[in-house]
């Protein structure tokens with residue numbers, strides 16, 4: 363699913379209005395009807411107080427329409443107009459009149475007003491600001507937002523949490539609604555998925571308001587949300603008359619004294635994701651443990667006991683995954699550098715492999731194009747330098763990836779794969795995966811997918827999705843805390859099955 367900028371959303375609104383030959387208030391009515399249906403299907407007439415806070419733009423207009431519909435269905439409502447500007451939108455005014463025609467009289471909140479009482483049992487509808495927010499809310503509006511947050515009432519935000527701009531970080535983090543639930547029109551917003559701004563969104567859901575599908579299809583989005591429908595078509599089926607050679611020979615290079623487990627996890631994951639053959643290249647101290655822990659894996663060793671000082675692979679691997687637990691010894695660094703110089707096909711680089719690149723940036727030119735780099739935030743920072751915000755981080759990563767023609771997997775709660783100026787936002791995974799070695803598992807999986815012929819960007823996106831799904835399945839049986847990296851590996855097979863399971867309630871199962 364595409365993720366649009368505010369400008370692109372306005373364009374899609376405009377194009378829908380033109381194409382369907384409707385007026386903008388018809389689109390607003392349609393949007394707010396969806397909001398009403400959502401709320402009504404959950405409340406089913408329950409006598410709860412609904413307090414609607416509506417701005418004076420079109421987001422407030424949506425709130426006005428919702429208020430009218432709730433009133434028509436005998437809900438107990440209180441409507442507040444947050445009167446932050448005299449420049450009221452036409453559709454807001456139109457719907458304010460329609461509400462008054464039904465003898466519902468909103469109160470107008472301005473700078474001098476007392477803050478309204480909100481009980482924790484009320485439902486708050488937040489329709490103060492939408493995607494039109496372009497500067498910090500005034501302090502009195504910010505205080506009202508804080509008051510709503512402090513009420514602990516269930517807060518349903520219309521389109522976006524008010525006070526959260528869609529293309530930058532908020533000016534003042536206190537002046538943003540902490541939404542219990544966001545109903546986002548047609549498409550999700552990038553801010554829902556970034557660590558600095560995703561904290562304002564507990565759960566979100568798309569409401570389909572029928573925006574022009576041609577316009578959406580034609581518009582190039584900088585970011586895309588990767589759910590099952592986007593990932594499934596990337597799957598490469600196994601062929602009946604295939605053999606292990608069909609699915610590639612992966613080589614995992616890494617490990618040092620005390621860090622052989624990283625290679626064990628990566629090789630195991632590489633096999634489980636479907637690589638035909640897997641060889642590990644480790645220092646001598648890793649030989650026995652690897653041979654007994656993962657009998658399917660072949661093991662090569664270097665000449666040293668505790669670290670890698672040269673990398674010699676006596677055959678042409680389909681793909682190499684390198685860096686986990688490899689350490690930063692001088693000899694390891696030069697072995698890594700020489701290995702890069704003689705490598706031509708895409709590889710996967712993780713952990714200390716990335717740290718070596720950060721410390722020796724002249725090596726970057728030797729990284730084969732279309733290689734996949736999998737940094738966690740600290741490793742990314744060492745590679746691309748400090749950033750001012752998540753938005754800045756993504757721009758800098760895009761520039762870095764384009765400069766060296768690489769795929770960069772920015773790991774996090776919503777891992778974002780960056781390639782060719784675009785970002786692919788992952789939807790699977792959970793906080794149980796914040797555990798030692800889960801990154802090693804991901805590296806092994808992406809390597810194993812490349813071995814099977816997936817293109818670099820697809821191996822990264824598909825691997826990240828499947829890795830998160832394995833984590834979700836693991837967490838569903840054992841919870842977050844006990845989830846360990848080795849359990850992720852055990853669930854890779856289940857994750858494949860889950861990918862192909864037909865959800866019974868696909869239509870309704872779209873909350874996040």
Ligand SMILES: NC(=O)C1=CN([C@@H]2O[C@H](COP(=O)(O)OP(=O)(O)OC[C@H]3O[C@@H](n4cnc5c(N)ncnc54)[C@H](O)[C@@H]3O)[C@@H](O)[C@H]2O)[C@@H](O)CC1
Nearest residue numbers: 375390393419420421491492493494495496497498499521
């Ligand atoms: N355009 C359309 O056809 C549709 C728009 N819809 C709604 O319209 C919303 C966008 O509406 P608007 O463009 O009117 O914008 P908003 O309702 O988000 O904001 C209202 C106006 O306030 C002003 N403003 C921005 N920041 C401010 C601040 N800090 N203090 C005071 N004033 C400020 C801006 O001029 C802005 O246009 C969407 O989020 C969505 O809820 C929906 O009704 C669906 C259809």
Ligand SMILES: Nc1ncnc2c1ncn2[C@@H]1O[C@H](COP(=O)(O)OP(=O)(O)O)[C@@H](O)[C@H]1O
Nearest residue numbers: 738774775791792793795796798799800801802
């Ligand atoms: N809160 C979270 N939600 C979802 N996924 C997470 C979360 N925290 C970590 N992960 C995932 O777990 C992996 C952690 O990788 P990394 O930090 O490299 O771990 P390690 O170095 O221990 O192997 C990444 O794929 C990341 O996306």
Ligand SMILES: [K+]
Nearest residue numbers: 488491522524
């Ligand atoms: K809002």
